[in-house]
Amino acid sequence: MASGASTAGQPAPVAILCGSGAFPLEVASNAADAGRAPVLIGIVGSTDAAIEGYPHIWLRMGEVGKLFAALKERSIREIVMVGAMTRPEFADLRLDWGAVKRAADLARLFRKGDNGLLVGLAAIFEGEGIRVVGAHEVAPQLLAPSGPLGARAPSDEDEADIALAAKLLAALSRFDMGQGAVVAAGRVLAVEAAEGTDAMLARVAEMRENGRLRLKGPAGVLVKAPKLGQDLRLDMPAIGAKTVAGAARAGLRGIAFAAGRVLIAERGVCAGEADAAGLFVAGFGG
């Protein structure tokens, strides 16, 4: 657990390194509700300008020295990494002096898979005395519960598909990929790799439209789970209203996620839109 204990009644500060989308703001708001003082780190060109509603710092990708100086100046000892970040090419980074000093470490990271990159980034932070903590540690309200979020629950056949997809994702774990798959009646329709969940759902919708998949009525379940052995502080899978909309467009029966190991953005909106679309959205295991 993160030691969010404040000294002298002051909320302990926590940096939030913000990828794209609105989710970093939801983490910030939930962290504030949970008694922390969030400082948002925006990446120019990636992060939503709405972070300016909070104490914030703008950086360019590669300004590692500036980041560490800013954290030190504010006595920030913990950082959360949240939201999608386009994986940059090492050559595209705008390295400042702080980055150049660590260039060998950084370059090594860019020869690894996604998980290797994040683990290495975390090691660089920790080498500077900055603990990397998970969004779920500063904002536990965001953790996926077990059981249904909305009105609908998976059928026995859905449960069989969920179990199959969970086994598939587990088998993919050692390849540093695979946090999502779509399975319908025992058949694997799609597996997520670099394209991400939204693109995978769009693909299922397209295969149904163009007749490559001929399925009658709602069919299939999207299953999201973290990699086995994944450090959940670094890259916990997340779903949100966009995921529900994508699943509805793909004509799925529902969405299942590993309870306690996936983050839910906009939980109330997800439940409402799932109910409206006739989908279940439910945690398994956990």
Next chain:
Amino acid sequence: MASGASTAGQPAPVAILCGSGAFPLEVASNAADAGRAPVLIGIVGSTDAAIEGYPHIWLRMGEVGKLFAALKERSIREIVMVGAMTRPEFADLRLDWGAVKRAADLARLFRKGDNGLLVGLAAIFEGEGIRVVGAHEVAPQLLAPSGPLGARAPSDEDEADIALAAKLLAALSRFDMGQGAVVAAGRVLAVEAAEGTDAMLARVAEMRENGRLRLKGPAGVLVKAPKLGQDLRLDMPAIGAKTVAGAARAGLRGIAFAAGRVLIAERGVCAGEADAAGLFVAGFGG
């Protein structure tokens, strides 16, 4: 091996159940070169009308009784299944009396994965005394060789990506899917499921165009291999000029396939287009 031995100097007939595309015709032509007498079975709405250049029979999906009667009438004891077929929904089949008699068997098939469906279909053929043989048995010229088809060969780094992808495909085998993947410098970019190889390559091209993947220059290898334990008579992976064009559009470094376990359509065209595009196309293992 198929017993292609002819009696009294007559070439032994073999039925070719033709999916879409030109590949069934190439199998027919190679089978004729190898001393067989092909009879092409076309599925109305799926199969290329060019099969009419050979002895042929047109059927609608579900006309199982008509198929068996036609094979019997021509004393055909062997059938090859070739080319992509859109997996129909059971309810879409136009069942004739021969199908109705086997309806329970057929319906059971449609609750299985692709491989289960093909294995079951083969069992139905074999129950009627018709042996299912592989395209490679009647037209061995089509089998993928080991080593490069064209002028280029994989680098050591490519070999590492090929080995990783081959391991990934092996791990996916027990999920009755996964005959293709794209790996670049140790990172899994895409995994093939119901969408097929061409759509997977188009996805990689799209991720490079829209900036989701930022890769400099040619990067990544498409690897094709059959499922472990796959009955190669039923669903051997195939590549052709379309695969080479798709890999070129995706900016890959090359295509690797399991030697002796993948079929190559239009081998000369594949080699020429790969050379022109600067790709390697090469068999591994085998």
